[in-house]
Amino acid sequence: MDDAALDRLGAGFTGRLLTAADDMAPFLTDWRRKWTGRAVAVAQPDSAAGVAAVVRWCAEHGIAVVPQGGNTGLSGGATPDTSGRALVLSLTRLNKVRALDPINNTITVEAGVTLQQVQEAAREAGRLFPLSLAAEGTCTIGGNLATNAGGVQVLRYGNARELCLGLEVVTAQGEVWDGLRGLRKDNTGYDLRDLYIGSEGTLGVITAAVLKLFPLPAAQVAAFVAVPGPAAALALLQLAQARLGAGLTAFELMSDTCIALVEKHVDAARLPLAERSPWYVLLEVSDNVDEAHASAAVEGLLEQAMEQALVTDAALSSSLAQFQALWALREDISESQGAEGRTIKHDIALPISRIADFIAATDAAIQSQWPEPRLVVFGHLGDGNLHYNLSPAADRLGAEHAEAFTALEAPINRCVHDAVAAHGGSISAEHGLGVLRRDEAARYKSPTERALMQAIKQALDPHHLMNPAKLLPLENA
Numbered sequence: 001m002d003d004a005a006l007d008r009l010g011a012g013f014t015g016r017l018l019t020a021a022d023d024m025a026p027f028l029t030d031w032r033r034k035w036t037g038r039a040v041a042v043a044q045p046d047s048a049a050g051v052a053a054v055v056r057w058c059a060e061h062g063i064a065v066v067p068q069g070g071n072t073g074l075s076g077g078a079t080p081d082t083s084g085r086a087l088v089l090s091l092t093r094l095n096k097v098r099a100l101d102p103i104n105n106t107i108t109v110e111a112g113v114t115l116q117q118v119q120e121a122a123r124e125a126g127r128l129f130p131l132s133l134a135a136e137g138t139c140t141i142g143g144n145l146a147t148n149a150g151g152v153q154v155l156r157y158g159n160a161r162e163l164c165l166g167l168e169v170v171t172a173q174g175e176v177w178d179g180l181r182g183l184r185k186d187n188t189g190y191d192l193r194d195l196y197i198g199s200e201g202t203l204g205v206i207t208a209a210v211l212k213l214f215p216l217p218a219a220q221v222a223a224f225v226a227v228p229g230p231a232a233a234l235a236l237l238q239l240a241q242a243r244l245g246a247g248l249t250a251f252e253l254m255s256d257t258c259i260a261l262v263e264k265h266v267d268a269a270r271l272p273l274a275e276r277s278p279w280y281v282l283l284e285v286s287d288n289v290d291e292a293h294a295s296a297a298v299e300g301l302l303e304q305a306m307e308q309a310l311v312t313d314a315a316l317s318s319s320l321a322q323f324q325a326l327w328a329l330r331e332d333i334s335e336s337q338g339a340e341g342r343t344i345k346h347d348i349a350l351p352i353s354r355i356a357d358f359i360a361a362t363d364a365a366i367q368s369q370w371p372e373p374r375l376v377v378f379g380h381l382g383d384g385n386l387h388y389n390l391s392p393a394a395d396r397l398g399a400e401h402a403e404a405f406t407a408l409e410a411p412i413n414r415c416v417h418d419a420v421a422a423h424g425g426s427i428s429a430e431h432g433l434g435v436l437r438r439d440e441a442a443r444y445k446s447p448t449e450r451a452l453m454q455a456i457k458q459a460l461d462p463h464h465l466m467n468p469a470k471l472l473p474l475e476n477a
């Protein structure tokens, strides 16, 4: 790429254009430092028109576009490949809240606004924006929608797709599509919004969105509950849904191995129960009355659950600090597992009714073939989403064992994902395919489904310049 051509791009939009290696470096490696690529430049336009100018310039020069938000994605979708023939299009300067309509219960934000900023803007207006995940201070709404992010409140409010009413998108041809409609009903043809949500930057660039808001709950209570196993946790989920209805806003499952890792790596972390249990549930109740009302509802649930031997012990939050401490036990699992050494991770979805069978069958299959690694299993049980992970055995954390553990990744992935398919599940629940799961996903989709996806890609991005080789295998990208 000659400097004169880059200069013309620089003149074509307002924002920043980075070309020096040091300036570009933070945009060329992913969050987990698993992938590092190269790029012609990093463009940071500050308007949708600027995004369109960049995309048109890339189309003219045959340069691939890699959209990037907060760069917290876990599947390698926001990292360019190593060819050096791509441009990273960073959306972080599209950072304005454009409108908030408290009567329509909607907020209109640009793609680079962080999830936390959206939550805060909603709260200031006395509203709740319920999408919530541990990367919320850094990840952007554009990235959340492009990956159809999930998080901890999907059970009650749905994932990013269900929270989005309208989009503004720059197409692969560099045109701006204004689909910023704040409508809850709109049956006027194909749902273009739903095509772009979850497309991981492979069809176009999201530049703004209209999002749904909800009433702020008056109180929230968390309970950390010991359960004998996943089957009891599922029975508890049913009981909780029957008793609490929409008041049940999160229902998380985690094994004792997960909590032991958090206690090991996080100074403040303490098991809030007198005795250990093989499994725990963290449940959250949101209430429109007050905290006493919420606590009474949870106590009633736990009493009945103990009578039915679904629960052996429980701790309830009675202050914001306790609420946060109980949640921290769940939210610190990923980082604690990372601090322990290498990991093998699976972000899978299953029909909720089949989760206990899946865990029993897959644990047995893994332990019979690979008895050493530790299973680190947790997830959003209420959504049927498990993070079915593995760590090396506690006495094999040294660097000399790393290669042997890494060599297990491919066969263990196959074992877990075949079990997911056999139980009617999905190999990516909330992190997307990116490059991490791209080829494996092709294995589990039917030829018809693959052909439909290729036809959509071909129709919307005929020159295959939008995030090529992400989500779809290279030959189809």
Ligand SMILES: Cc1cc2nc3c(=O)[nH]c(=O)nc-3n(C[C@H](O)[C@H](O)[C@H](O)COP(=O)(O)OP(=O)(O)OC[C@H]3O[C@@H](n4cnc5c(N)ncnc54)[C@H](O)[C@@H]3O)c2cc1C
Pocket: 031, 066, 067, 068, 069, 070, 071, 072, 073, 074, 076, 077, 078, 091, 111, 132, 133, 134, 135, 138, 139, 140, 141, 142, 143, 144, 145, 146, 147, 148, 149, 150, 151, 152, 200, 201, 202, 204, 205, 206, 207, 334, 430, 431, 434, 467, 470
């Ligand atoms: C600590 C931690 C916890 C996490 N927890 C969760 C969780 O609970 N649930 C969950 O779902 N995810 C979770 N994630 C993953 C990640 O935060 C989400 O995938 C998030 O939605 C990515 O947003 P981002 O802005 O960082 O996107 P990026 O990482 O920048 O990009 C992700 C993908 O979206 C594309 N993209 C980004 N912006 C746009 C745009 N404006 N238009 C078109 N395409 C775009 C990129 O090309 C890439 O393919 C977690 C990550 C971390 C690091």
